């Protein structure tokens with residue numbers, strides 16, 4: 001069975017080469033078709049429908065069924081390549097303190113670890129499912145989910161098992177922080193042994209990725225050498241690499257990520273010229289998390305400097321209880337445009353194809369023949385309404 005989706009005022013394909021795409025600078029890199037249609041087909045119990053045809057509505061082939069979007073717009077489903085959705089507890093008071101000047105240093109993570117360990121599986125599952133639904137309701141169709149609020153073998157495995165119920169993009173983050181009861185030198189060394197040994201062995205079968213919070217400026221996180229050890233152990237266990245780097249200060253995270261061939265280094269708030277240069281010539285995506293800067297009152301990363309140098313950029317929510325409790329990719333797009341100087345087209349691309357690159361995925365982030373039918377519906381005549389109508393729920397995942 002095939003279905004024709006027609007009445008699309010603007011269709012963002014993400015393929016700049018698509019025939020008939022608008023060529024002006026406002027739409028650069030997006031492959032936008034006006035008055036467009038899509039035909040999807042296939043799919044069944046175990047597989048999603050795929051795109052069979054994309055083009056101007058006037059040239060659309062017949063299909064078994066048709067739906068008319070009556071002048072709304074369609075974009076690729078957002079790819080949120082960085083989130084920490086498996087947690088319990090509340091840290092709103094920490095947010096309030098930051099708004100009146102208390103700096104973020106990662107110390108609050110311990111509060112979430114305690115609450116998460118105390119929650120039952122059904123409680124955590126319900127919280128996780130609710131957050132994923134919240135994301136879909138705002139246009140996100142692919143999400144990466146990290147562990148990192150368990151910090152024992154059992155609790156990290158549990159977080160990964162739960163994450164695997166909602167996504168294939170599961171990340172082992174035992175190296176989020178050193179647990180508070182292990183902060184002396186011996187305890188720290190023993191925790192690192194655990195993260196790279198028994199905990200890794202138990203977690204690797206449940207994850208695709210390994211991540212580390214590389215931040216020498218935080219007493220809770222890991223320095224360059226510790227991070228290298230974590231990443232190399234993860235790689236030896238068959239995991240692919242991603243890094244939290246350069247969030248609170250210039251540091252070794254970016255260089256390490258590039259050197260080890262990580263798919264992405266995330267935050268990139270404080271970068272040296274050498275960091276920018278390294279990213280520009282690399283296969284490592286710079287993932288920017290503007291909601292973190294919003295919620296921690298930090299300066300925003302310099303997206304123009306990265307884009308100008310030729311680095312590949314993604315944006316993601318980092319949805320977590322500490323630095324950014326927002327699941328909204330539309331808000332991240334708006335912040336990227338308003339606060340980081342990205343054009344609307346660059347921001348939308350970073351939230352779709354950029355996120356896909358950060359997850360090394362070629363099957364999402366674009367709308368093209370042969371790819372999964374993975375779309376978000378914009379209740380407006382133009383995709384530009386995503387940042388333009390900031391705070392208004394104009395975009396949601398399109399269920400087909």
Ligand SMILES: N=CN[C@@H](CCC(=O)O)C(=O)O
Pocket residue numbers: 084106108109112213244247292318320321322323324
């Ligand atoms: N910086 C490290 N981890 C998270 C924050 C976690 C938390 O504060 O609970 C982040 O990406 O910002």
Ligand SMILES: [Zn+2]
Pocket residue numbers: 082083084244318320
């Ligand atoms: Zn994070």
